[in-house]
Amino acid sequence: MTEQAIELADEASMVAFGESLAALAQGGGVIFLHGNLGMGKTTLCRGVLHGYGHTGAVKSPTYTLVEPYETSKGRVYHFDLYRLSDPEELEYLGIRDYFDDESLSLIEWPERGTGVLPQADLEISIERAGAGRRLSWQYNTEKGRKLADKLSEVRVILP
Template identity: 45%
Template sequence: MRKLGANIMAATHSGGVIALHGNLGTGKTTLVRGALEFLGVSKGVRSPTYALIEYYAFDSLSVAHFDLYRLAHAEELEYLGYRDYMNEQTLCFVEWPDRAQDCLGDVGLDIFIDYDAEGRQVKLSSKCEWGNRIIESVIF
């Protein structure tokens, strides 16, 4: 999952929203950790389960990592100021995006992660050019 995160970061040059779908322990945070390690963050990458948002500022592209598992109502995102992160200079990784309902706006890339006795299965899906370019870079 770390390698996939790094490959996504290598293919991304602008902000957007990446929705991470999967049960607890499937590797969502590990994927984000790999993306941040690609940018040079070597330690201190933690799941934002309690803070809900962790923000990492870089010169060219910042990263916001959302973990919405504990979100009781989608309206809580407004109080967190989530719209401040939704811009062309910030790549937003969102765990448990279904809890935000329609508040996230346009999701550029959906990543579905499943883990069972046979191993981990990952599916990438996009309905926009930005996400499709990332998928093409990661797969080919």
């Protein structure tokens, strides 16, 4: 599987890319988001949620671990596992109930849930690239392959 990537200049580009991702991810799936603190994982999630039609604020669920969103285009779960001390804590959260074929799950810091989380359809890594960010992705499932192929055609157009 070939890694694909795009460089984004700023926060507005990250949100626009997230909106494009939302349009392509209709129908659900599991997306892992990798990157150090401050790389823009939550900003990307904000773009996805805007793309799903959410108009309110999007905050990082660092303390609650998950923030559910019911939108006109479907259900989105935004997970932030940064403060998770043991993957087994996810069992107490009822983690398995969140994953179904219709919901989109965006998971920040997925490595902290290793052994409990389902396999990701798509994994996106974010790293610094000059003043902007470089996003690279790879797929793990057939659903992820289709999404990755479509994502490779995305060109971020800013308003």
